[in-house]
Amino acid sequence: MPTVLEILAHAPASVPVTHPAPEAARFFAQGELPLDALVVEVDGFGPLAQPLPAERAQALQALSAPARFGRREQTLLDTRVRHTGEIDADRLALQWPTGGFARLQQEVARALGVEQLDAALHNLLIYGAGQFFKPHQDTERHPRMVATLVLVWPSAHLGGDLRVTLGSDEGLLASQHLQAPTLRWFAFYADCRHEVLPVSEGWRVVLTFDLMVPAQTASPRFPPAWLADLQAALQLEVDAQPEARAWVLLLDHEYTEHGLRWPLLKGDDRWRVAALRTAAQALGLQQHLALAELHETWNAQPVFRSRVSRSGRTYDEITDEVSPQDLIDAEMTLDFWVDTQDRVSRKGHLTIDPQQVLSFVATGEDHRTAEEYEGYMGNYGDTLDYWYRRAALVIRSPLAEARDAFTLDFDAALAEARRLAADPAQAAALTARVKAADRALQDRIQQQGRALLEACMDLAVGMDDVEAAVALLLHFDPTSFLPEDAATLARLARSGHGSQGLLRLLQAWYAPDGRPWYRAGPWRAGASPFTPPSLWPADLAAFVTAAQAAAWPAECLTAFFRVGLVLLARFHRSAQDITPAQRQALQPALIAQVADWARVLVAVPTQALLPASATAPDVPHPLHGLIDAVLCCPLLYPLADLVGVVQACGPVARTWPPTDSLAAQVQAALRAELDEPPRAADDHRLRRVAWTCRCKDCAQVIAWAEEASAQPLVLSMAEQWRVHVQQRCEAAGAGLSFQTVKQGLPYKLVLAKPRDLHLREQLRRTQCSRDHAMLARAAASPWTPATMRTGSSSA
Numbered sequence: 001m002p003t004v005l006e007i008l009a010h011a012p013a014s015v016p017v018t019h020p021a022p023e024a025a026r027f028f029a030q031g032e033l034p035l036d037a038l039v040v041e042v043d044g045f046g047p048l049a050q051p052l053p054a055e056r057a058q059a060l061q062a063l064s065a066p067a068r069f070g071r072r073e074q075t076l077l078d079t080r081v082r083h084t085g086e087i088d089a090d091r092l093a094l095q096w097p098t099g100g101f102a103r104l105q106q107e108v109a110r111a112l113g114v115e116q117l118d119a120a121l122h123n124l125l126i127y128g129a130g131q132f133f134k135p136h137q138d139t140e141r142h143p144r145m146v147a148t149l150v151l152v153w154p155s156a157h158l159g160g161d162l163r164v165t166l167g168s169d170e171g172l173l174a175s176q177h178l179q180a181p182t183l184r185w186f187a188f189y190a191d192c193r194h195e196v197l198p199v200s201e202g203w204r205v206v207l208t209f210d211l212m213v214p215a216q217t218a219s220p221r222f223p224p225a226w227l228a229d230l231q232a233a234l235q236l237e238v239d240a241q242p243e244a245r246a247w248v249l250l251l252d253h254e255y256t257e258h259g260l261r262w263p264l265l266k267g268d269d270r271w272r273v274a275a276l277r278t279a280a281q282a283l284g285l286q287q288h289l290a291l292a293e294l295h296e297t298w299n300a301q302p303v304f305r306s307r308v309s310r311s312g313r314t315y316d317e318i319t320d321e322v323s324p325q326d327l328i329d330a331e332m333t334l335d336f337w338v339d340t341q342d343r344v345s346r347k348g349h350l351t352i353d354p355q356q357v358l359s360f361v362a363t364g365e366d367h368r369t370a371e372e373y374e375g376y377m378g379n380y381g382d383t384l385d386y387w388y389r390r391a392a393l394v395i396r397s398p399l400a401e402a403r404d405a406f407t408l409d410f411d412a413a414l415a416e417a418r419r420l421a422a423d424p425a426q427a428a429a430l431t432a433r434v435k436a437a438d439r440a441l442q443d444r445i446q447q448q449g450r451a452l453l454e455a456c457m458d459l460a461v462g463m464d465d466v467e468a469a470v471a472l473l474l475h476f477d478p479t480s481f482l483p484e485d486a487a488t489l490a491r492l493a494r495s496g497h498g499s500q501g502l503l504r505l506l507q508a509w510y511a512p513d514g515r516p517w518y519r520a521g522p523w524r525a526g527a528s529p530f531t532p533p534s535l536w537p538a539d540l541a542a543f544v545t546a547a548q549a550a551a552w553p554a555e556c557l558t559a560f561f562r563v564g565l566v567l568l569a570r571f572h573r574s575a576q577d578i579t580p581a582q583r584q585a586l587q588p589a590l591i592a593q594v595a596d597w598a599r600v601l602v603a604v605p606t607q608a609l610l611p612a613s614a615t616a617p618d619v620p621h622p623l624h625g626l627i628d629a630v631l632c633c634p635l636l637y638p639l640a641d642l643v644g645v646v647q648a649c650g651p652v653a654r655t656w657p658p659t660d661s662l663a664a665q666v667q668a669a670l671r672a673e674l675d676e677p678p679r680a681a682d683d684h685r686l687r688r689v690a691w692t693c694r695c696k697d698c699a700q701v702i703a704w705a706e707e708a709s710a711q712p713l714v715l716s717m718a719e720q721w722r723v724h725v726q727q728r729c730e731a732a733g734a735g736l737s738f739q740t741v742k743q744g745l746p747y748k749l750v751l752a753k754p755r756d757l758h759l760r761e762q763l764r765r766t767q768c769s770r771d772h773a774m775l776a777r778a779a780a781s782p783w784t785p786a787t788m789r790t791g792s793s794s795a
């Protein structure tokens with residue numbers, strides 16, 4: 001089965017072109033008219049004779065102005081680029097015999113492969129000997145201008161060939177003659193680079209016309225069998241695109257943003273695109289014209305020049321030029337779109353694989369818009385970057401187009417998907433679209449966060465697949481939610497997905513994988529300062545109140561707490577690896593955070609949670625779960641520091657765990673500390689230090705630290721050991737101070753104990769005894785009626 005390119009390599013016979021051979025280039029054309037087909041009169045000069053004698057031509061040039069040329073927005077005069085005389089159209093009067101001009105236009109159009117073209121006189125040019133016009137592209141002066149027509153007046157001259165190129169194709173249009181039997185005409189598409197070579201003798205006189213495509217043109221007809229083959233080949237190739245990517249054909253001609261329109265296509269692009277469009281339409285595929293930018297990065301090598309030394313030896317000399325060697329990277333992006341209604345969109349960039357792109361004309365220097373040389377770039381050495389601009393036809397399945405829309409114009413794509421979501425009949429289509437666009441949705445949700453929750457919930461509830469709905473919402477970070485988001489989440493439970501939907505989402509959020517928000521957690525290795533984990537929305541109290549107001553099903557609210565506690569336990573496990581010093585830094589905030597959570601949990605009424613007897617009798621009340629988690633980690637939560645947590649837990653602290661309650665354990669720990677004899681005035685021992693190394697050098701330090709003496713310790717040792725001892729003591733959070741004395745060899749490390757040991761312990765004792773007294777008072781006071789379930793085991 002032939003490929004699309006093979007089928008499109010030759011125009012079917014029905015395409016309106018009158019070429020000697022079908023494969024002949026269609027970017028330029030030539031023809032002739034009888035001499036009497038045109039009379040030209042020049043204002044202030046009179047009619048042009050046929051042929052124009054040399055002295056009249058010279059007089060005509062005297063009347064003309066030096067021709068300018070356009071470069072971007074400017075019009076320039078530079079005889080190194082363009083050296084010729086010009087007379088504007090408003091000083092020219094043309095007379096054609098009846099129907100003569102229309103016939104010429106028709107002939108030119110057919111020769112260029114266009115159904116119809118309108119010609120408008122632009123100017124008259126007079127080139128004397130040595131005059132020329134260097135390679136350039138013509139400015140498209142009218143909105144629908146696509147090509148240029150040159151009419152050669154009989155005026156003897158030699159040289160002055162017009163050379164036209166497209167990619168690597170080239171055409172030579174020779175105007176030279178001594179005696180012209182006809183009026184010759186040349187036509188070429190305006191994007192094609194062309195030049196007028198120097199006239200060597202005589203006078204070259206030409207009229208130029210702008211060629212425009214009329215507003216209404218008929219599209220070509222194609223043989224049905226040929227079209228059926230094209231359609232089958234296209235279907236195969238579109239289906240074969242990996243990940244339903246776009247099928248892209250680069251067009252032969254260059255187009256500006258103004259010129260890239262369906263009716264204004266040039267040459268072979270015209271019929272090929274028309275045929276592909278017909279085929280794509282029949283297949284239900286979407287079509288766009290687009291501008292593509294190709295960016296290549298090459299490895300650059302210096303250019304050497306061969307030289308001969310005085311002694312006659314040849315050698316290579318380095319020049320300051322570089323040449324590309326190996327292609328390191330190539331990327332293509334589509335960034336300017338024209339839909340089938342000729343509506344333009346400049347939104348977004350779609351990246352495509354340049355390897356997958358088809359074309360008849362290879363991308364070359366003519367398409368290059370910029371280049372950049374970079375000196376040494378790490379791994380790559382020197383690099384050369386090139387940028388190229390091409391126009392393209394893009395064909396995609398409707399699903400791929402909808403998917404890409406999320407990359408190109410996210411807001412519009414989201415609005416469109418929300419419209420789908422409002423129509424229950426579209427639930428399956430919506431699911432397919434959201435699944436296809438997952439990457440783009442994830443990127444956006446990561447950037448914009450909860451601002452997209454409402455919109456994405458619209459999609460989730462409109463989808464017919466709970467897995468896909470959960471996968472979409474999973475991209476949100478549940479710790480970033482504001483209280484009002486609780487109501488939005490409740491919509492999932494109220495939708496067709498039911499409370500199972502919300503339940504699965506909660507479980508997925510907190511599952512060990514697929515949680516980018518958790519993986520980036522602050523306690524990860526190297527993160528500093530060590531902060532408590534965020535498990536729930538920052539304003540948990542308000543969020544939980546809002547969840548209750550929005551009637552979260554009891555099993556969902558219970559799961560919401562439970563999955564967070566599972567995560568807390570995981571945090572506790574990862575915190576086992578941190579140093580005692582890091583633990584000390586973390587503890588105050590962590591304990592305060594746990595107390596905050598406890599206060600929220602105390603306030604949740606029992607009826608808002610899953611009844612213990614209902615499905616899982618072993619499910620503890622979340623507050624019990626929190627207390628259990630804390631008691632599991634005595635290193636992170638020293639009992640004597642948990643008075644705030646006891647207070648936050650309210651009466652539950654005195655009943656949980658049932659065997660030995662939190663309040664009782666804390667009270668006992670405080671008692672034990674108070675029972676230790678106070679430190680004697682001459683006692684400077686360090687106590688309760690979790691030393692992290694007991695090597696020979698560290699052992700010396702530990703022995704000294706545990707002595708009563710207040711004297712500093714002087715260690716004479718090489719730098720590597722000084723660093724080791726200091727680091728290990730610091731990691732242990734021992735509170736020692738260090739000084740390096742640069743005397744003798746090796747230098748000395750001087751260690752000193754904290755000066756305020758006594759004061760600190762005294763303050764701590766006062767605090768302990770105050771806390772202890774308070775707990776004792778609370779234990780003696782009557783119980784406030786429990787507002788909460790006390791758990792299955794005490795029921």
Ligand SMILES: O=C(O)CCC(=O)C(=O)O
Nearest residue numbers: 125138150162196206208
């Ligand atoms: O003189 C010609 O044949 C062509 C002139 C031309 O390229 C122009 O006017 O842009």
Ligand SMILES: [Fe+2]
Nearest residue numbers: 136137138194
């Ligand atoms: Fe030109």
